[in-house]
Amino acid sequence: MTPVPPSTLTLHPPAKLNLYLAVLGRRPDGYHTLKTLYERLDVADELRLTRRPAGVTLTCSDPSIPTDDRNLVVRAAQLFFQATALRGGVEAALTKRIPVAGGLGGGSSDAASTLLGLNALCDAPLDRARLMALGGQLGADVPFFVSEATVAWGHERGDAIVPVPPPATPLWHVLVNPGIPVLTPEVYAQFDRLPAALTPPQADDTLLPRLVRTGDPAVLAGCLANALEPAIEASYPAIRRLKAVLSEEGALGVLVSGSGPTTFGLVADQAQAQALAARVQRGQPDWTVLVARTALPASAQTSRRTAGVRGSLGRAVQ
Ligand code: C5P
Numbered sequence: 001m002t003p004v005p006p007s008t009l010t011l012h013p014p015a016k017l018n019l020y021l022a023v024l025g026r027r028p029d030g031y032h033t034l035k036t037l038y039e040r041l042d043v044a045d046e047l048r049l050t051r052r053p054a055g056v057t058l059t060c061s062d063p064s065i066p067t068d069d070r071n072l073v074v075r076a077a078q079l080f081f082q083a084t085a086l087r088g089g090v091e092a093a094l095t096k097r098i099p100v101a102g103g104l105g106g107g108s109s110d111a112a113s114t115l116l117g118l119n120a121l122c123d124a125p126l127d128r129a130r131l132m133a134l135g136g137q138l139g140a141d142v143p144f145f146v147s148e149a150t151v152a153w154g155h156e157r158g159d160a161i162v163p164v165p166p167p168a169t170p171l172w173h174v175l176v177n178p179g180i181p182v183l184t185p186e187v188y189a190q191f192d193r194l195p196a197a198l199t200p201p202q203a204d205d206t207l208l209p210r211l212v213r214t215g216d217p218a219v220l221a222g223c224l225a226n227a228l229e230p231a232i233e234a235s236y237p238a239i240r241r242l243k244a245v246l247s248e249e250g251a252l253g254v255l256v257s258g259s260g261p262t263t264f265g266l267v268a269d270q271a272q273a274q275a276l277a278a279r280v281q282r283g284q285p286d287w288t289v290l291v292a293r294t295a296l297p298a299s300a301q302t303s304r305r306t307a308g309v310r311g312s313l314g315r316a317v318q
Pocket of ligand 1: 030033140141156182188
C-alpha cells in the first residue's frame with residue numbers, strides 16, 4: 001500500500017553561524033560574491049505546517065514580525081505551489097526562538113523549512129536540487145538550510161553549497177545579540193564604501209574544514225574571519241564593546257556572524273560555554289545571550305504527527 005502523506009508537520013528550522021566569510025567581488029545583480037563557511041546550530045525556531053485546500057496563512061509568536069507576503073514563510077509557500085502547479089494551501093504557525101534580523105539566518109531557515117515541509121506534505125514532488133534552486137530565489141542563505149548540511153561552503157552569493165564533513169564532536173559557542181536592528185543591505189553598502197575591503201582569494205581551501213573536522217577549538221579560533229566586520233563596526237560601534245566583553249570573559253575566538261549584529265564566542269566545551277554565558281548575561285542583562293552548539297546529524301529529529309515522511313526535516317532544539 002502506498003504510504004499516505006501526513007497533513008501536519010512540525011519542523012525545527014535551525015540557526016546558522018558563519019565561521020568564515022570572505023567577500024571576493026561585486027556582482028552585476030547587486031549581490032556580492034562570497035566564500036563563506038556555514039555551521040548549522042541546535043538553536044531553532046518551531047514551524048507547524050498544516051495542509052489546507054487553498055490559501056497560505058501564517059501566525060507568529062513575535063508580534064513585530066509581519067505575517068503577510070513580506071514574510072519568507074508565506075513567500076516560500078507561494079513559490080512552492082507556483083513551482084509545482086499543485087492546488088492546495090497551508091496554514092503555518094511559527095514560534096520564534098532565533099533572534100530576528102541577527103545574522104543567524106532565522107528568516108531564511110524558516111523559508112527553507114517551509115519548502116522542505118510542504119514537499120513532504122505533498123508527497124515529494126520536487127527533488128533537493130530543485131528545492132535549493134527555489135530557495136535561492138528567496139534569499140542567499142536559504143539553499144544552505146535546504147541542503148540540511150551541518151557544515152558547508154557557500155560560494156557565489158553564498159547559495160552555491162558544497163557540504164564538508166561535520167566536526168567529530170560539536171563546537172560550542174556563546175551567542176550574544178545586543179538587540180540593535182541591523183539591515184543586511186546597509187552592511188553591504190557600508191562595505192562598498194570602505195577602501196580595499198575585498199578579501200584576496202585564499203590558495204588553501206582545505207585548512208578550515210580540516211580544523212572544523214578535527215575540532216581543536218583553540219586552533220580553529222585563530223582562523224575565524226568575517227570581511228564584513230569592519231563595515232558592521234563602522235555602522236554599529238557597540239559591536240566593538242560586545243566583542244571585547246566576550247574576549248575578556250575568556251572566549252577562544254570572537255566573530256560577528258554574517259552581517260551581524262549577533263556575535264559569537266567560540267569556547268572549548270559546554271561547561272565553559274555555560275559559565276561564560278552566565279557571566280556575560282550578569283554583566284549585560286539587556287543582551288540576549290544563548291549557548292549553542294553544532295547541530296550534528298546524530299541529533300536529527302523530526303516530529304512526525306502521522307506516518308509517511310521521508311528524510312530528515314529538522315533538528316530538534318537540545
Ligand atoms: O539574499 P538576502 O535577502 O539574504 O540578501 C539581503 C541583501 O544582502 C541583498 O539584497 C544584498 O544587498 C546583500 N547581499 C549581498 N551579497 C550577498 C548576500 C547578500 O550583497 N552574497
